[in-house]
Amino acid sequence: MSVQPKIIPIIALASGAALLAAFAAVGGAKGDTIVGRSAFEKRCTGCHALDHEKTGPRLAGVVGRKAGTVSGFPYSDAVKKSAVVWNETVLEKWLTDPETVIPDTDMAFRLDNPVERAAIIAFLKETGK
């Protein structure tokens, strides 16, 4: 964790540009995860938490999980009936435009920035370990 002291202040300032700079400066899996947590908190926690349901289902360990399987969460029929299993490729498409993965999903959100998408997916992968 030698990178952390340098990175946290950068993220604290986090404009989009700082986030990109931090991502580029750190690189590697560890950097992805740190920047990914920050991006997750900025982009996803309005509707999701790692360990409890909000507007969206909990996301810890979602990489490798079958879609629509958090028990008790009121998924759309589209997600419930889908055969999707969340991996990095599918998540990349999902965050770009959920409708292209599961038409009629209730998740009305798109993340245009590819750097943030990659960082968030790397972070979510770590939450499953």
Ligand code: HEC
């Ligand atoms: C505006 C609210 C909102 C935002 C913001 C949002 N989501 Fe969602 N998300 C939802 C809802 C609602 C669902 C359930 C969709 C359904 O049942 O059709 C969902 C479902 C999901 C699922 C499927 C989970 C499962 O158990 O099958 C994943 C993965 C996901 N979101 C990831 C993300 C990530 C990562 C972000 C941030 C980049 C994000 N979402 C941002 C509302 C949101």
